[in-house]
Amino acid sequence: MAIYNHFSQQLAGLREQNQFRQLPQLTHQGRFIHKDGKTMLNMSSNDYLGLANNAALRQAFLNQYQDQLPSLTSSSSRLLTGSFPIYDSLETLMANAFGRESALLFNSGYHANIGILPALADKQTLIVADKLVHASLIDGIRLAQCDFLRFRHNDYAHLAQILHKKHRTFARIIVVTESVFSMDGDLADLNQLVVLKQQFDNVMLYVDEAHAIGVYGATGLGLAQQQQCIEQIDLLVGTFGKALASMGAYVVCDQVLKDYLVNKMRPLIFSTALPPLNVAWTHFLFENLPHFSQQRQHLAQLSDYLRQQIVRLFNVTMPSESCIVPYILGDNQNTVQLAQQLQQQGYYCLPIRPPTVPQGTSRIRFSLSADMTFDDVTGLVGCLQELSA
């Protein structure tokens, strides 16, 4: 149809610039995927603890039920009839685990991030976000329609400057960061942010732990637990779709903020709640989170090893301190080519290019999982060495 010509032309433009995206056709088998007739180690998933394919865990969950599984749909927003007891149990479990007044569940991290900021912010609010925060937070900031500024990535001196300059102009400032950043795998210094925030009486701190929940902390509660500042973070957000091998998201916060979100947050009010079966699975996994220390330790060891080897082989900068390990080549073409070669050799890793990352920092992003073995990773390192010899 003629009216669609516009769209096909735009798509043709994307194809020309090598930016055309397609849904990949693949099937999964444990930590491997099959694609285009090849079997490859999946180095691009967010299943950090390796729980997604843990059949024993799934069976243990299902064994709790005889023939009466929890419902597969909630049939309604939680504010109408979609709030099942399992939701409240999980919120109570989480609030207690984090030692905070309350927790509130959402359908996804994306819902959380596009909903919380617009609910809390008004014309007297300034949002100040790290330059590298996730697209969902950017969308939330846009929907908030309030003033906002970015501070240079992890540059708290820059953030301090902004806060000193602006804190009298606005009734409230919300500082937004991730704890583990998704493209560089580097970490925020949450304690430094807390100290900074506490110099002002009108600054709140919003931390997205999407890549950290499950992976960091003595009982897996995230980087805020590891850095011992859970109590000082106003809005501690995380998702269940990554290390927790489920779906959904949460915020832990004071009761007044939870009440406010329940009243004001559109993605919570106007979307059907997750199915009780899904929430029950999350509940089961969250209860078990303290018991995955071995997985956390193994993942940390695999990650240390891969980061060291990439630095040793290529003498590149390594921003990462986590299981997200970038090999920054810089050049677009070389990056795409190496990713293709690695896939040929059985390692499913993807090239990340501008505009997703800054110009001149094209990279291959390796995402490690606790169900990988040392042999898996030494195999990859051997392959990298051969391909670049």
Ligand SMILES: *Cc1c(COP(=O)(O)O)cnc(C)c1O
């Ligand atoms: C993945 C991710 C999200 C989105 O979470 P979903 O549950 O997948 O919607 C939000 N924030 C960050 C930092 C993420 O990496």
